[in-house]
Amino acid sequence: MKQRSRAIAALWAAPAILLILFFLYYPLLQNLRLSFFQWSVFFPTEEFVGFKHYIKAFNDPIFWTAVGNNLAYAAVSLIVQVGFGLILATLLDRFVKGKLQSFFRSVYFLPATISVTVTGVLFAFVYHPGAGILNSALSFLGLDDLQRVWLGDPQTAIWAVIAMSQWQWTGYVAALLLVAIQRIPVSLYEAAALDGAGPIREFFTVTVPLTRDMVTIMSIVTISNAFLVFNEIVAMTNGGPNNATQVLGTIIYQNAFANDNMGYASAIATLVLVITVIIGVVQLAYANRKRVSL
Amino acid sequence: MSSLRNTTTAPKKARALRSSATAQPLTFQILGRRVGKVAVSTFLAVMAVGVLYPLFWMFSSAMKSNSEIFATPWALPTNPNFESYAKAWESGVVSYFGNSLIVTIISLFLTLVLGAAASFALTKLDLPLAKTVTFLLLGGLMVSPTMILVPLFQLLQTLDLYNTHAGLIILYVAYRLPFTVFLIRAYMLTIPNELTEAARIDGANTVQLFLRIVLPLSKPVLVSAGLVFVLFAWNEFPFALVFINDTALKTLPVGLLDFKSALQTDWPVLFAGLSIAAVPMMVAFILAQRHFIRGLAEGMGK
Numbered sequence: 147m148k149q150r151s152r153a154i155a156a157l158w159a160a161p162a163i164l165l166i167l168f169f170l171y172y173p174l175l176q177n178l179r180l181s182f183f184q185w186s187v188f189f190p191t192e193e194f195v196g197f198k199h200y201i202k203a204f205n206d207p208i209f210w211t212a213v214g215n216n217l218a219y220a221a222v223s224l225i226v227q228v229g230f231g232l233i234l235a236t237l238l239d240r241f242v243k244g245k246l247q248s249f250f251r252s253v254y255f256l257p258a259t260i261s262v263t264v265t266g267v268l269f270a271f272v273y274h275p276g277a278g279i280l281n282s283a284l285s286f287l288g289l290d291d292l293q294r295v296w297l298g299d300p301q302t303a304i305w306a307v308i309a310m311s312q313w314q315w316t317g318y319v320a321a322l323l324l325v326a327i328q329r330i331p332v333s334l335y336e337a338a339a340l341d342g343a344g345p346i347r348e349f350f351t352v353t354v355p356l357t358r359d360m361v362t363i364m365s366i367v368t369i370s371n372a373f374l375v376f377n378e379i380v381a382m383t384n385g386g387p388n389n390a391t392q393v394l395g396t397i398i399y400q401n402a403f404a405n406d407n408m409g410y411a412s413a414i415a416t417l418v419l420v421i422t423v424i425i426g427v428v429q430l431a432y433a434n435r436k437r438v439s440l
Numbered sequence: 441m442s443s444l445r446n447t448t449t450a451p452k453k454a455r456a457l458r459s460s461a462t463a464q465p466l467t468f469q470i471l472g473r474r475v476g477k478v479a480v481s482t483f484l485a486v487m488a489v490g491v492l493y494p495l496f497w498m499f500s501s502a503m504k505s506n507s508e509i510f511a512t513p514w515a516l517p518t519n520p521n522f523e524s525y526a527k528a529w530e531s532g533v534v535s536y537f538g539n540s541l542i543v544t545i546i547s548l549f550l551t552l553v554l555g556a557a558a559s560f561a562l563t564k565l566d567l568p569l570a571k572t573v574t575f576l577l578l579g580g581l582m583v584s585p586t587m588i589l590v591p592l593f594q595l596l597q598t599l600d601l602y603n604t605h606a607g608l609i610i611l612y613v614a615y616r617l618p619f620t621v622f623l624i625r626a627y628m629l630t631i632p633n634e635l636t637e638a639a640r641i642d643g644a645n646t647v648q649l650f651l652r653i654v655l656p657l658s659k660p661v662l663v664s665a666g667l668v669f670v671l672f673a674w675n676e677f678p679f680a681l682v683f684i685n686d687t688a689l690k691t692l693p694v695g696l697l698d699f700k701s702a703l704q705t706d707w708p709v710l711f712a713g714l715s716i717a718a719v720p721m722m723v724a725f726i727l728a729q730r731h732f733i734r735g736l737a738e739g740m741g742k
Contacts, residue, residue, distance in 0.1 A: 148566070154646055155565035162558035162617050163573060169592070169614035170583045171576070176591035234487070241480040252729050253488045256495070259721040259732075261675040263693040264714045267700055268498050271707070277510040279497060286514075317491060318736075325737040345476075360737075374584045377677040381697065395586045395678075402590050403682060415587045422582060 174419070181412035188406060199413035209414070212392045215304050219311070219393070220372035226312040227368050228361060231319040236353050238320070239327045240345065251324060254317025262314070266381025269310040273297050297383055300390035307382050307391060311375070319364050326360035327353060366429045370422050394418050498718070502528075502711035509707050528712035532702070535688060536695030537716065543605055543691055544673040547612040551669050552662055554613065555620035560650050562621070563628040564636050574625075580618030585678040596683055603685045611679050616672055620665050623738060627661035628654060664735030667728055674721055692717045 181199055183192040203209045234254070238247055257265060272278050273296035281293045296306040330352065338348045354361070376395030383391040385400065394414055402411035501509050503520040529537075561567045562574065592611065593602070601607030631654060639653050655662075677693045684690050687698060696717055703710050725732055 151566045152568050155561045155567040158561035158565060158646070158650075159558045159567055159573060162554045162621060163576065165554070165610070165614040166576060166580050166617055169595075169611060170580050170588070170618075173588035173591035173595060174583060176594070177588055180590060237480050237484060241477055242484065248729070250484050250488060251733075252726065254491055255729070255733070256722060256725065257491060259671060259725040260495075260718045261677070261693045261696075261721075263675075263677060263696050264718050267696065267710070268494060268714055271501075271711075272494055272497075277513050277707075279494075279513050282513050313491065313494070321733050322737045325733060370584075374586055376586055377693070380677075380681070398586050398589060399678075399682070402593070408590050412590045415590060418584075419582075419587045422584065422587075426582060 177412050177415050177419075180409060181416045182409075184409045186406040186408055195409065199410045200417075202410060203413055203417065208389050208392050209397065211389060212394050212397050215391060215393050216373050216375070218304060219308055219375055220369045222308050223311065223315070223368045223372050224365060227316050227319040228323075228365050231316050231364075232323050232354070232357070232361065233349075234316070234320040235324040235327055236349055238324055251317075251321050255321045256317070257314040258318035260314070262377035263381045265310060265314050266307075266378050269306075269313075270297060270382050272310075273306050298387055300387050303383055303387060304391045307378050310382070311378055315368075319368065322364060323357060323360055326357040330356045362429055362432075366426055369425050369429075373418060373421050373425075495718070498711050499715050502708050502715050504708055506705070506707055524708035524712040525716065528699075528709045528716060531709070532687075532695065532699050533692075533713045533716050536690055536692045536699075539605070539689060539695070540674055540691040543608055543612070544670055546605075547609045547616075547673050548666060548669050550609065550613045551616050551620050552666055555617055555624050555665065556655060556658065556662065557650070558617070558621050559624040559628050560654055562625050563631075564633070564649070564654060565646065577618045577621050581622070583615070583618075585615065589678065589682050592679075593682060602683060603689065605689060607683055608679060608691075611683065612673050612676065615679075616669055620669060623665045623668075623735065624658065624661050626738065627658055631657050660731075661735075661738075663728075664731045664738065667724065667732050668735040670724065671721060671732070 180192075182194060182196060184195045184198070185192045238250055242250060272280050275281060275293075275295045275298070278296075280296065284290065284292050294302050297303050334352050334356070335348065338352050343351060374395060375393050376399065379385060379391055379393055379396050380399075385392045385396045394417070398411045398414050398418070401407040401414070497513075500517055500520075501513075502524050503517040503522065505519075508515070508518065558573075562570055567573065596602040596607045596611075599607075601610065635657075636649055636653055639649055644652065675693055676691075680691045680694045684694065687695070690698065696713055699713050700710055703713075
């Protein structure tokens with residue numbers, strides 16, 4: 147009887163488990179294996195090359211450009227999406243109520259519902275040197291000196307892409323942080339007010355510690371996503387000009403499917419996995435140390 | 441959500457009470473708070489305009505002529521018309537739209553069915569190795585498309601699923617199952633076991649238990665999980681880029697890039713194409729925003 151009920155339970159879970167094992171875990175292991183081999187679609191015979199692809203990556207200036215760009219993406223996103231997003235969520239919680247609050251929240255969230263291809267191509271027009279609204283706005287404000295070929299200049303291109311992402315995702319992060327803020331019992335704010343805390347002290351003594359779980363999770367998600375950017379670059383610059391906007395994702399894609407250098411692509415993909423896992427473990431360990439419980 | 445917070449005025453009252461001992465600082469405090477409130481509201485409104493303007497620009501530029509877009513980028517269309525929308529729809533967007541719809545709907549259905557079944561087994565049935573399975577699911581959340589593109593390319597070719605909607609659908613289901621099960625499982629844990637045990641004593645078999653008791657009670661989480669999934673599937677890019685090759689099979693996020701290179705300089709039609717791709721999710725979000733945000737927040741917050 148017990149065995150029968152266990153067999154039935156296994157049947158209910160089997161399709162999901164098998165799909166995950168076969169299409170997520172098996173490729174993950176296979177990718178690790180492939181990173182030690184030289185092979186391509188045209189010459190599919192696998193030749194063992196050890197750590198050759200990893201050594202090549204560490205000596206490849208484009209790889210380091212990509213790592214730098216991913217790090218810049220992570221740093222800016224952490225400050226703007228999580229840092230400023232938390233301030234934005236706090237302002238929404240403390241200063242506007244009811245319908246107006248959900249109106250602002252929805253407006254800020256709206257860009258996150260749109261495909262990155264759409265926002266990327268749209269912002270390529272915003273940044274367009276001739277007809278884009280950014281340069282014409284600068285000209286209107288008398289700031290002609292600041293006009294740039296935003297996506298065509300290796301100095302500004304990655305920052306222009308990063309700025310678009312902040313526009314798209316800050317409201318999304320703020321909306322999720324707002325959920326966490328609204329779970330804070332009102333009595334704690336009352337106690338802080340009785341102690342004479344102003345809005346700024348209230349923010350640091352009540353809001354920040356009591357949203358730590360959500361802030362930690364949003365930080366992990368934001369930093370990990372910064373190492374996975376791909377769609378943004380393909381839609382806006384395709385890694386150019388002169389490789390200035392390459393990220394790890396575009397290196398994987400271009401090596402695998404344009405240059406037919408599959409083993410190298412697998413090695414970079416393995417490095418991305420390692421980075422993602424490290425970020426997750428470090429953040430969770432740090433958060434557990436500082437946990438505040440109610 | 442907001443009903444929980446209708447007592448937020450309490451601290452202000454408390455603060456006002458304390459200050460009432462000295463009359464003059466009170467008026468300053470109230471004035472200061474009013475100025476603060478106006479400043480914050482203005483700031484929030486300016487932010488809202490900054491967020492919305494690029495989208496408004498996209499929709500309105502699609503109603504302009506090409507020369508108007510270049511000459512007066514900020515101006516409203518002088519002769520607003522939907523010709524570019526019609527042209528975009530006919531010159532390819534209709535096919536991408538249809539493909540996105542097919543892939544999204546089928547994968548949504550499969551993800552919810554398989555996700556709910558697995559969550560049911562994890563929470564209400566005697567699943568062997570339940571801890572290991574939960575661990576596998578959590579680990580699955582760490583996987584991202586770019587990490588597995590190369591081996592999946594081999595795998596889909598071996599299985600004859602490369603360049604097919606079926607292949608894309610299977611990947612979407614597998615990739616989103618960890619998150620979906622995570623979400624549904626957490627909700628099903630809150631359904632009291634007494635309910636399912638009582639139904640068992642009344643002679644219900646496992647299928648009846650699932651269909652008559654657990655599934656109807658899980659409706660709210662299925663809506664949230666479904667909406668979050670639709671948001672993912674409609675906008676998914678890397679899998680669709682790598683595993684679909686025929687233009688006739690491409691979904692919107694990838695098809696629009698082809699559309700862009702084919703049009704070159706016909707800006708109004710391109711803006712119209714972008715707008716058409718963006719509208720369904722914007723409308724879905726506006727209609728069901730509570731479910732969207734709850735689904736996302738629960739999934740990450742637990």
